[in-house]
Amino acid sequence: MDALKSLLSPLTSSTGPIQDTLVMLIAIFYFLDLTLYQKLVVIGGTVETARRASVSAWNGFIDCAFIPAIPGGWGTYSSSVPTAFFLTAHFSQEDYPYDWIMHWLSKQPAWGRSREFDITTRTINRHGMSQSTSGDLEEEEDASDETEELTWGGRRKRKVAIIPSVDTTHTIYYRGHWLRITRSKRFADYGSCSELKISVVARNNDILKKLVLEAKREYEKDAEHRVHIFMADTAYGCWRWNGARQKRPMSSIVLEPGVKDMILEDCKDFLRSEDWYAERGIPFRRGYLLHGVPGSGKTSLIHSLAGELGLDIYVVSLSSKGMSDNTLANLMGNVPSRCILLLEDLDAAFTRGISRDEKSTGAPTRASSSTSTAKSKEESEDNGSTLSLSGLLNSLDGVAAAEGRLLFATTNHIERLDPALSRPGRMDVWINFKNATKWQAEGIFKCFFPSKPSQSAPASSQSSTPGDVKDVSGDKIAVSKRKRSTLVVHTLSEEEIGVLAKRFADSIPEDEFSVASLQGYLLRNKTRPRECVEEVHAWIQQERETRAKLKKEKEEREAKERKEAEEQAKKEAEKDSKAEETTSADNKGKEIIAPESTSASSAASECGTSDVDLEVTPASEDETAQGDNHESEKATDANGSEKWVSVKGQPPDSSV
Numbered sequence: 001m002d003a004l005k006s007l008l009s010p011l012t013s014s015t016g017p018i019q020d021t022l023v024m025l026i027a028i029f030y031f032l033d034l035t036l037y038q039k040l041v042v043i044g045g046t047v048e049t050a051r052r053a054s055v056s057a058w059n060g061f062i063d064c065a066f067i068p069a070i071p072g073g074w075g076t077y078s079s080s081v082p083t084a085f086f087l088t089a090h091f092s093q094e095d096y097p098y099d100w101i102m103h104w105l106s107k108q109p110a111w112g113r114s115r116e117f118d119i120t121t122r123t124i125n126r127h128g129m130s131q132s133t134s135g136d137l138e139e140e141e142d143a144s145d146e147t148e149e150l151t152w153g154g155r156r157k158r159k160v161a162i163i164p165s166v167d168t169t170h171t172i173y174y175r176g177h178w179l180r181i182t183r184s185k186r187f188a189d190y191g192s193c194s195e196l197k198i199s200v201v202a203r204n205n206d207i208l209k210k211l212v213l214e215a216k217r218e219y220e221k222d223a224e225h226r227v228h229i230f231m232a233d234t235a236y237g238c239w240r241w242n243g244a245r246q247k248r249p250m251s252s253i254v255l256e257p258g259v260k261d262m263i264l265e266d267c268k269d270f271l272r273s274e275d276w277y278a279e280r281g282i283p284f285r286r287g288y289l290l291h292g293v294p295g296s297g298k299t300s301l302i303h304s305l306a307g308e309l310g311l312d313i314y315v316v317s318l319s320s321k322g323m324s325d326n327t328l329a330n331l332m333g334n335v336p337s338r339c340i341l342l343l344e345d346l347d348a349a350f351t352r353g354i355s356r357d358e359k360s361t362g363a364p365t366r367a368s369s370s371t372s373t374a375k376s377k378e379e380s381e382d383n384g385s386t387l388s389l390s391g392l393l394n395s396l397d398g399v400a401a402a403e404g405r406l407l408f409a410t411t412n413h414i415e416r417l418d419p420a421l422s423r424p425g426r427m428d429v430w431i432n433f434k435n436a437t438k439w440q441a442e443g444i445f446k447c448f449f450p451s452k453p454s455q456s457a458p459a460s461s462q463s464s465t466p467g468d469v470k471d472v473s474g475d476k477i478a479v480s481k482r483k484r485s486t487l488v489v490h491t492l493s494e495e496e497i498g499v500l501a502k503r504f505a506d507s508i509p510e511d512e513f514s515v516a517s518l519q520g521y522l523l524r525n526k527t528r529p530r531e532c533v534e535e536v537h538a539w540i541q542q543e544r545e546t547r548a549k550l551k552k553e554k555e556e557r558e559a560k561e562r563k564e565a566e567e568q569a570k571k572e573a574e575k576d577s578k579a580e581e582t583t584s585a586d587n588k589g590k591e592i593i594a595p596e597s598t599s600a601s602s603a604a605s606e607c608g609t610s611d612v613d614l615e616v617t618p619a620s621e622d623e624t625a626q627g628d629n630h631e632s633e634k635a636t637d638a639n640g641s642e643k644w645v646s647v648k649g650q651p652p653d654s655s656v
């Protein structure tokens, strides 16, 4: 009998009454006069039936024990009669705790024993996938791709994470409790959304609270060195996670003295002043307008600030397809309270036809010509963008707008902005970015050629064979696979670097080249500091020639386009006058006295030319005046203090 019991135990995977019953049944059948085959069929059938019955009994018990909590909520503990013992927490991909738990799960050694799981080089978070820094599998990848982006070590580490597979229940042991974890997918308005359910047998929810807090701590520790970027998805009116970037140190941004400190201190001061704002009834929001030439560090400064302040960045492009007042209001109402909200290239949105009039999509003040306005409208319609300026203003500071966020807007053309948009209260601090000064040129040179000897670099250093570097474009460098070993660059002494930086700065003309273009030149010479200084004059000459050539080509193209437009207009005018002559001849033939309203001017009006004339207004002069006002006026912030900063020239007032 005992031998039979031990034989059955792996099949039934249970002990007690079920197994005893089975043993009894088998014993009865054994003594009946059945053939061996019949006995086997009866035994097999009985065992399988018992197994299924026990499994379904267990599942039924679990199902009735856990009443699903409200979807979308996180950490929602549900209970019913049997939940005196069982607790269930639901985590939705739409909220942060989902990320924390997924990250925590990916670190659990229990995966080594699991029989079903997903493997990823990224960990899933609520908005998509993020670079994983965890997992129990880890290996240094041999760089086989010739054009792979290099780190200073010359190799990249790719880590592999194990996460729960969808629609499978996993069991993990945690602090004396068995956690049953199920990941599932549901379809939301904006696409699919994952959910996580964690059930545990416990008297209260302490164990789940502990789990969430531990997961949060670990997630934040890992995210310490990264800035998360979210992009507005206009199709679904929600935020999509777009990646996590390495934090950029503030020291790598070269701005005139005091500017970085001023803006960083201003942001910090704002973030700790919630009560101050509440006591005075001032909306807890702050806006920064970064304007100026392209490639001067506006975006870089924002990324660097986000890293320094530990905030995520939410980016909206107002000119993106399908943007409407409702979509924008929805997006703005859904940014978390502490974040950086970035409106990029504000002026680009205006040329796409934002208007004060909610119905209209024409540009507000920038109608430099009728053709451009018509074109702008057309573009706007093609684009499906129906955003109005009033819609934008409402989104920024209407009742639904998020509190506690830092709004950053960037533009290359401040003169194109509607004054309502840039007024204090919406944009409290303005910073003007100009082309590189000599001071900046010296600073960026020192950033590129640090004087400390400990810096490690890829094989393309001075000591490597010339020709290792195949191509340089932007931040990426393609290097021969053979030469991927890490070398120590013996950098120059601090004194020598100082002298070279000074010489470099002396050669750079003030306010002619952007910092980005200087960076491009330095990148091409990143292992040749001396040559870089010696060859800078030749580079400047070459840059000037290229610019002159491009300018000439642009002028020629514009002249050609103008000529074509004039010819077209002339042809249309001829056609119109011919049509008019025919009409008047017909009228004469019928001996009808034409009324005065059929004169040439009203015919032109019918053809729409008077509308066109109306559009050709001296708006550009007004705008210039507006732009000048921006430049000369000081903005007053919500606290009543004046904010005006110019990156070039005078360092900002220390009181700012």
Ligand SMILES: Nc1ncnc2c1ncn2[C@@H]1O[C@H](COP(=O)(O)OP(=O)(O)OP(=O)(O)O)[C@@H](O)[C@H]1O
Binding pocket: 252, 253, 254, 255, 292, 293, 294, 295, 296, 297, 298, 299, 300, 301, 410, 411, 412, 433, 444, 515, 516, 517, 519
């Ligand atoms: N002041 C600066 N200090 C350090 N790096 C800079 C600076 N300005 C520009 N750069 C470098 O130039 C590149 C472009 O800079 P960034 O995108 O910040 O310019 P931008 O002003 O935002 O340009 P745009 O107006 O075209 O968006 C970056 O790689 C950045 O590292």
